Amino acid sequence: LFPLVIWTGLAMSLAFVSAFPATVTLLGGQQSARTLHFFVSVFLVLFVLVHVVMVIVAGFWSRMRAMITGRMSTHKEGT
Amino acid sequence: MSDLSRRKLITGGLVAGAGVLGLGAAARIAQRYGLVPPDHGGIYGVGETLTYASQRLLTRHSLAREFSPSQISKPPLANEIPPLNDAYKRLQAGGFVDWRVSVTGMVERPATFSLAQLKTYPMRSQITQLACEEGWSYIAEWIGVPLSHVLNVVGIRPQARYVVYYSIDPDWWESIDMADALHPQTFLAYGMNGGELPVGNGGPLRLRLPRQLGYKSVKFITQLTVCDSLKGFGKGLGSAAPEGGYAWYAGI
Numbered sequence: 001l002f003p004l005v006i007w008t009g010l011a012m013s014l015a016f017v018s019a020f021p022a023t024v025t026l027l028g029g030q031q032s033a034r035t036l037h038f039f040v041s042v043f044l045v046l047f048v049l050v051h052v053v054m055v056i057v058a059g060f061w062s063r064m065r066a067m068i069t070g071r072m073s074t075h076k077e078g079t
Numbered sequence: 080m081s082d083l084s085r086r087k088l089i090t091g092g093l094v095a096g097a098g099v100l101g102l103g104a105a106a107r108i109a110q111r112y113g114l115v116p117p118d119h120g121g122i123y124g125v126g127e128t129l130t131y132a133s134q135r136l137l138t139r140h141s142l143a144r145e146f147s148p149s150q151i152s153k154p155p156l157a158n159e160i161p162p163l164n165d166a167y168k169r170l171q172a173g174g175f176v177d178w179r180v181s182v183t184g185m186v187e188r189p190a191t192f193s194l195a196q197l198k199t200y201p202m203r204s205q206i207t208q209l210a211c212e213e214g215w216s217y218i219a220e221w222i223g224v225p226l227s228h229v230l231n232v233v234g235i236r237p238q239a240r241y242v243v244y245y246s247i248d249p250d251w252w253e254s255i256d257m258a259d260a261l262h263p264q265t266f267l268a269y270g271m272n273g274g275e276l277p278v279g280n281g282g283p284l285r286l287r288l289p290r291q292l293g294y295k296s297v298k299f300i301t302q303l304t305v306c307d308s309l310k311g312f313g314k315g316l317g318s319a320a321p322e323g324g325y326a327w328y329a330g331i
Contacts, residue, residue, distance in 0.1 A: 014210060015134045015290045015330025019141035030208065030216055 001044055008037035113240065113256060117309040117317030118327040131328040138330065139258050143289035146206045151272060152217035157279025160298065167247050167299060175283040180267070184243075184305035187234030194269055194283055200224040200232075205264055207289040209296060212325065219280070221287045222270030227261045230305070238307045243318070244286050245302040253297050253318040254309055254327075255288065264289050267300065292329035294320060 010016050011024040011033035027033045055063050065071075109115050114132035118124065163171075170178050181191040203225055210216040230242070243254040259265055266287040269276055276282035281298030288295045309317045317327040 012210075013134075013331040014143065014292065015138045015141070018143045018290050019138040021144050024144075030210060034214060 001040055001047065005037065005040045005044060008033045008040060012037065113258075116326075116328050117254075117315065118321035123326075127326055127328065130326075130330070134328070134330045135256075135258065138290070140262075141290075143205075143207050143264055146208070146218050148206065148220070150218050151206060151220060155219045155272065155277075155280060156215060156217045157277060158211070158215070158293075160279065161248065161251075163278075163299075164248060170247075171278070178283050178301075180284060180300055180302065182229065182233045182303045182305070184303075185236040185239045185307060186230075186305050187236065188232075190233050192229070197224050197229070197267060197269060197284075200228050203266065204270075205266070205287075205289065207264065207287075209289070209293050211293040212329070220272045221266055221268045221289075222273075222276075223266035223268035223287065225263060226265045226267055226286070227263065229267060229303075230260065233305075235305050239305045240307045241305070241309055241317075243304040243306060243309070243312055244297055244300055245304075246297050247299040247301045251297060251299075251319060252313070253286075253295050253320065254312070255291075255295070259288060259290070262288075262290070290330055292331060294325065295329050 007023065008027065010020075011027050012030060017024045017030075024030055024033055027036065106115075109128075109132055114128070114135055116127050116131040119128045175194060178194050179191050180197070181189070183189045201224065202222060204220055204222045206218060206220045208216050208218045226242070239257065241254050241256055242260040243252060245252040255265070264287075268281070268285045268287040269283060271277065271280055271282075276285060281296070284300045285298045286296055286300050304312075306312070309315060313319065314322050316322055320329070321327045
């Protein structure tokens with residue numbers, strides 16, 4: 001998704017496209033790039049939301065502690 | 080703390096010092112080669128500067144894509160324009176015969192041109208897309224005289240770095256650097272799709288800049304000023320666009 005969002009973003013850049021026209025012609029024009037860019041950005045937002053929800057479901061504070069300290073507190077997970 | 084040896088401290092210090100000097104030198108070189116846009120301050124300033132600098136390095140001489148006549152949008156979208164002022168309406172009533180565009184500033188021979196005079200210069204046309212910040216776009220044939228030709232007629236001085244251009248509406252003005260001003264596809268356009276340029280598309284005279292967003296292609300052009308610095312114009316940000324929160328450089 002990230003390469004696609006960058007590609008479709010560059011395809012909307014008038015100056016970039018003037019130097020590298022294939023970026024937009026391969027996508028079928030500037031308006032197609034715009035549509036793709038929009039939906040890819042929606043998917044990226046969903047991707048973030050889903051992963052945040054997964055962290056919360058798996059135990060928010062223990063995950064946060066694990067991220068910061070690098071250690072997993074096993075005693076809470078075990079109970 | 081045992082990790083922090085004298086050697087590491089010295090190398091670290093040298094690297095940091097070189098970094099600071101390098102940044103300073105980079106800023107100076109960028110300034111010298113015209114890679115710093117006038118709206119480089121503020122929260123978005125760093126982004127604006129990186130965009131402008133990288134696109135100037137990559138795309139200085141590149142040409143915007145030209146389309147075939149069959150791809151021209153029908154009808155050409157004329158977006159909503161602010162109410163035209165009395166000065167415009169007077170000129171419109173006279174069929175734009177008295178429309179004048181003056182060229183001032185750092186030029187050898189400041190001059191004022193009528194539309195008829197502009198039409199005596201070599202006529203060029205391009206079928207290019209106009210894309211707006213708002214997302215819409217259309218393809219049209221633009222007919223006019225390359226801005227570089229007009230600048231050659233008046234003779235730009237060597238220290239010139241920017242061209243500021245004004246609409247008949249005093250709130251609407253923009254500026255471009257010399258790379259864009261002398262670009263072969265930058266036109267003073269007076270015609271469209273084989274006819275006159277309609278009022279809704281900027282008639283009788285519009286600056287056409289196909290490598291940047293539509294708001295840089297200012298409609299109803301009445302004045303051009305060649306200058307070496309944009310500090311004295313408006314709030315010093317380069318044009319009306321950054322004063323309203325848009326980017327000065329709109330190659331995007």
